[in-house]
Amino acid sequence: MNEIRLGAIFVLLAGGVFFTFVSAVGVIRLPDVYTRAHTASQTDTLGAGLVVAAVVLAYGVETEVIKALLLLVFIFITNPTAAHAVGRAAYEEGIEPWTKGDERR
Amino acid sequence: MSAVGFALAGFVIITAIATAMLRDTLAAIIVFAAYSLGMALFYTLLLAPDVGLTEAAIGAGVTTILLLVTIAKTTRPRAEKVFTAINCPAATLSVGLVAVLLFTVGSIPVENFLGEATPVTGAAGTPGESVTGHYLQSTYEQTGVTNAVTAVLAAYRGFDTFGEAVVVFAAGVAVVVVLHRGEFL
Amino acid sequence: MSGSDSIRPYTESEIIMTAVRIVAPFVLTYGLFITFHGADSPGGGFQGGALIGVVVFMLAFAFGIAPTREWVGSGLMTALAAGGVIVFVSVGLGTLALGGKFLEYGLYEPFLGPDATKWGMEAIEIGGVAAIVSGVIMALFFLTAAGYASQGGEDV
């Protein structure tokens, strides 16, 4: 395994852990459903995508890389759709968005 | 036991306790889904990917949705409090049971929890050594399949699998009868 | 789109329907892959059958339970569940008829060649277990969603 690829894998892993950490902090600390759905859909998808990209790089050109690539594609399709479904359900149920000055929920 | 194993054990235990303690049924179902996520990861970490796959397909997908549809058709108890009160005798009993079980599994080599040298099953010196070794060695030449789990299920223990399959079928028929439906609607 | 006072029926979201249209065929393919490839990789009839059942759940949640039930049809579920049991029993009883023990696949060698054991296992995994599990899982879902019928199969 050459140096550039190894370096790229480490960078991708570090980026993935960083974005997953940000999304975890967001899910715990943000004040209401909509903001949390937002962090869950965007930041978490990016973090997961970066880590799976590192996995793809680590596999190289083996046949297993197809499964890892499929994983990447499906994470990018399903995660935002799930967040959309949740946000829509919250709206249908009449949960008011948090505005500045409100109490944290 | 490695760091991943310890962290995962903590995760599974927290979700299990939360599932038991949550008062709202829907919340308990959602947290139970998280429990099955942790459990599938646990089985996979213990190098049992077949069981992990079953837990992923049944525990996360099917069980959650069947429970959801069931509470949609029945009632969902509401409460102001998030957690139920702890039933002291039951809690004592559960803790005692867990302690007893932990003592019985003391023979499992826990330092092999995660690592390259982990034997698949039946390590040297354990009671299962001869049986599992026999299956792992002779499965391919006797049956022609490489996955020993499938070979044991379908060939060596085929009659048991037949019983299980009929039990699944009988469960479907029983639900038809209980719900007073004339057919698999 | 406000309507916070009245309870409206849940109108379908185009995004969810599109995502399910993309994902569902893949899940079906993957369930079949796990079923057929169970002899050489993790998986088998039970897991694959469960995934095939899950495809129907996905369609039901995206397009509505009642239309999906009509699309799948009661006959298919009955055929899968009962047909699976029949396949399993006939493979097992076939060896008895050939003078062996229940599910002694080796006796099929005159008909299937030297890999008879493997083919026999594939037959009960694919035609037996996977069919039973997928049929029963679909049936359980639709039955539970339809609810209790008082007498004579009428809805309450």
Added chain:
Amino acid sequence: MTLTTAFLTTAAVLVVLAIAVLYRAVKGPTMQDRVIAVNVLGTNTVVILALLAVALDSESFLDIALVYALLNFLMAVAISKFTVKRGDVI
């Protein structure tokens, strides 16, 4: 630091983050909060499985990860279609 160690360390960090997110799954005032938290947990599980597939050199873990990625989506959609007011699933 070898590649295997890096992947295992990442997996351990992700499990710890999953435990942190569990707080929202248990506490979450509304059902949607819990579903979001479980969805994040599911994504983390998928990623951990992919990492372990490389670290423990067993490609079959990717099968489980793929199954999980698809079922996680189903779970979120299903629970969000369960409307609390009417207690019904359409």
